[in-house]
Amino acid sequence: MPHITLRDVTKTYPPRSRGGEAVTAVDGVSLEIERGDVFGIIGYSGAGKSTLVRLMNGLEPVTSGSIDIDGVDIAAISPRRLRHLRQGIGMIFQRFNLLRSRTIRGNVAYPLEVARVPRAERARRVSELLEFVGLADRADAYPEQLSGGQQQRVGIARALAADPAILLADEATSALDPDTTDEVLELLSRVNRELGITIVVIAHEMDVIARIASRVAVMERGRVVESGETYDVFTRPRTDTATRFVRTVVRALPEGDALVELRKKHEGRLFTISFTDEGVSEARVFGALARAGVDFNLVHGGVDDIQGRVYGLLTIAVRGDEQAVREAIGSIGSGVTISEVTA
């Protein structure tokens, strides 16, 4: 049974003013999120991502459709059971939402105080959590004395306090610089790997998804327009929206002015070569060309790591006589898609 199942979920907000229009923020979304998975949700601003996570943790009711967690429809349970269920769902936010007047220790202890966990156990648990996120030595500092990445790690420790089975991360790295983003994503991966927690990551940066999520759903105007394994969506996006997101990470093949520039700069015939990780590597491609004895160079693109798997999208310029170029290209072998750039 999936950990989280959404069936035809819709959320419509009533008009904000008289004569205003109702907003359908989430429109017929169906998703299955497996236990222990890291599931990414990507989309532009206003796509409905945050609304979807608020529905998932029962913070707001759905307008129609259903959300099951562990097979239980969260709309059908008593407020008391819903409160209990919500304790099993941790949440982290873009702005960290730490209490400024409390120390780091105090912030992580907060949910445990609310849950009336006895003092000694609370202290033990807080130490353990701060150790886990690597901030044991900052326990007595205040949030404003910490960097953004450290603050988000406190946010993660706090979200883990109640021992959740699910962690919802809404733009958890959007306010961070690239290095701190790495640090937080690495911690989230550990949370998933070592604690087995199911993580739902909302992002509008595709590289965040590429690094952490094994599956992804692309949202647009309240709908899921594409979903699947992250690697598949990256290597074979089917919708324009997914393609645009993918191109922010994997450089597109050159066209238009960029192509004209490349032709000016590089002599020879241009070929594009793409390959996935099924038996092909960059070394094999370049090795074959080198052995064939043609003069070549990489002019555009590269090889990306998506969920630990390679995806190559290269444009190369090859120089030599007709016969030599044909043989060199032919020698790369199967598993790659090669085409000459003729435009």
Ligand SMILES: Nc1ncnc2c1ncn2[C@@H]1O[C@H](COP(=O)(O)OP(=O)(O)OP(=O)(O)O)[C@@H](O)[C@H]1O
């Ligand atoms: N409480 C609300 N009342 C009315 N409309 C809302 C409410 N919350 C969200 N909306 C609307 O629903 C749509 C989806 O908003 P949502 O915040 O879920 O998008 P998002 O994908 O999280 O965007 P962002 O990337 O900017 O965070 C937007 O048009 C938004 O204005």
Ligand SMILES: [Mg+2]
């Ligand atoms: Mg949002």
